[in-house]
Amino acid sequence: MSTSDRRQTGGGRARRVDAEANRSRILDVAEQVFGAGGESASTEEVARLAGVGIATVFRHFPTKAALLRAVLVRRFDRLREQAEALLDTADPGTAFFDFFRHLVADAATKIAIGEALLDAGGDSDGEAAEASNGLRRAVGALLRRAQQAGAVRDDVELPEVYALLVATSRTAAHAGLDEEVRARALTIVFDGLAPHRHQPGAG
Amino acid sequence: MSTSDRRQTGGGRARRVDAEANRSRILDVAEQVFGAGGESASTEEVARLAGVGIATVFRHFPTKAALLRAVLVRRFDRLREQAEALLDTADPGTAFFDFFRHLVADAATKIAIGEALLDAGGDSDGEAAEASNGLRRAVGALLRRAQQAGAVRDDVELPEVYALLVATSRTAAHAGLDEEVRARALTIVFDGLAPHRHQPGAG
């Protein structure tokens, strides 16, 4: 098929490709900008960095909140996919702890997003909440499998595990912890999650 | 002494007392307002709730940032005092874990402040950083004492402990975790901090 053929297929085609590219670029920029600048960061900033006019941003995302939501949804979805991919991994314990570590490391570069990890759960009004819950469920699956494999103690449940996941993620982001401190903090949490190999006082 | 002199002195003193009261009321209001409303909350709101004119707020705190800093400093100082008071407590382990719990519970009602617990550390420009470090040092003292008493494992250090303290505080605040979940999450962390009563592999 020639270029002209493609052209004939109807007006909007190439444009639609451009539009999709723009939408994508806007989301990428927004993820960075809202990650770095936190809650503030103007929509105009996003537009400028994406190399589009301000109105283009609003054409794709009718409000600033919608843009933020879209960023979150994409992010949640990606993380969920990664979590789900780990479900097939041979070792359940490794899968769980690796994902925990990965999430924390990842969040470290996306401040405001980490901020939102939990906020979004409160937004029971839609997409974002749904995506957030999707991630939470995937973490739940990883956790259960790790518990069944004896890699995580049986008496912990998702709520507190997820809370710690969020807590460490958000703080890693905000605090700019250096890698070593982050690793050592996780070690503490992971030790707390490990099954007690022996309870001397309890014997 | 002339009449005008007396007026100046007396007036000045009375004024100073009033001013101090105003300053204090403004700080109280700001702590509540910034705690609850989080990032937003205008300076005018603070003035209104404190029952003073907007200009009075700016007379006491030349910028909004300065006001926030002052709130933080007061807050850090109070927490540090509480930590220091616990240093004299009979049981070092109890002292350490109680303070950890207290801080987290306390932060739950002061969102934005908790937010700032660490941010302030970054503001290396003065008072706030100093106050923040004061608190950090006090926590360090509690930790060392607890380690010496064998209540906390020896191989953890202040940076990661403090990071976990901040992480759980901030998230407890933001997430509105119910008390039970918060307690269970802390149990995990505390277990991670407890010395391994038996190291099977090491035996």
Place this chain on the structure above:
Amino acid sequence: MSTSDRRQTGGGRARRVDAEANRSRILDVAEQVFGAGGESASTEEVARLAGVGIATVFRHFPTKAALLRAVLVRRFDRLREQAEALLDTADPGTAFFDFFRHLVADAATKIAIGEALLDAGGDSDGEAAEASNGLRRAVGALLRRAQQAGAVRDDVELPEVYALLVATSRTAAHAGLDEEVRARALTIVFDGLAPHRHQPGAG
């Protein structure tokens, strides 16, 4: 004739038909939308309701003002035709008063258009003014005939009659007068236009 010629001709003709249909549909929609929504109502709204792309609207009418003008012209022309049709009616008085009533009732559903009835007169720049004057002339003819028939007093002239026509039309539209009030208001005006059946002071 070459193939391409035929294509151009045939295609062009079909296109022209489609285009004409589009133009017409756009005008219809615009008449409704600008009538109801008044001053506001975006061009995009018109396009959407007409089932065409925004660019199509601008292809037919290069500016929003041009679209409004076209709506007005069509409207003025229709009203003029109706007025002219009444010129052949048997009774000149009935013709005049009926048209007056008709215009007012009609305007009641087309706010912004009524608004423009006079504005357009000011747009001395062309079509719209011309169409407006066409209507005005037709009303003038109806008036003169009614005066010659003794149904309207001789000492009134077109400017004031037309002004009253416009005034009652526009207000009927804007005010949402119920029919009865509208009728009673017109009765007053019509009485004022009626020849004095007796001039006591003049007797």
Place this chain on the structure above:
Amino acid sequence: MSTSDRRQTGGGRARRVDAEANRSRILDVAEQVFGAGGESASTEEVARLAGVGIATVFRHFPTKAALLRAVLVRRFDRLREQAEALLDTADPGTAFFDFFRHLVADAATKIAIGEALLDAGGDSDGEAAEASNGLRRAVGALLRRAQQAGAVRDDVELPEVYALLVATSRTAAHAGLDEEVRARALTIVFDGLAPHRHQPGAG
């Protein structure tokens, strides 16, 4: 009392005078600007012409709608006062017709205001509606007195009279009728309102 005395009376006094002056100037400018520019005319334009910053306008009138309302209220109130003042005039007929004429002449310079004469009636939500009704009631009083004095026919009622008042006012404004035409149009209306001195056909 000296100037310094006034100053002593407490901080805000002189400022309050200035503020009142500003408020007044803003209202004046808004009346002109919204009168001339109609519905459009930006708030910034008002600020600029009033010689104040944009925020000052919003300090006095928290929304643009509030500003418009305030303009209308003031206008309605003034007109009502004028109408009420005429209630004491010796001749009821003269009072009624003079006020009618006055209102129309006055409206001629305040387009959008005239626009709103009736709209405001619809805003049943407050001040503006109240002020509008105040004017309407005053016109009603003038009308009744004129009817009792035999200057206006008995079978007309306020709704249609008020409708005509509004209609002629608004159109006089919009149309930029020259004075003569306006007078002649009013003559027609007034004749319609006059009692029938003789009904020949009815005899």
Place this chain on the structure above:
DNA sequence: AATGAATGAGTATTCATTCAT
């Protein structure tokens, strides 16, 4: 000829901060 994505100027509104009293 039709499409719809892109554009940027324009609008109402908010907020930290300054001044005159």
Place this chain on the structure above:
DNA sequence: CATGAATGAATACTCATTCAT
């Protein structure tokens, strides 16, 4: 020292209009 009116820069969002397909 306290006040609150004034300020203007900043922000989210809209709309008429243009351009590439």
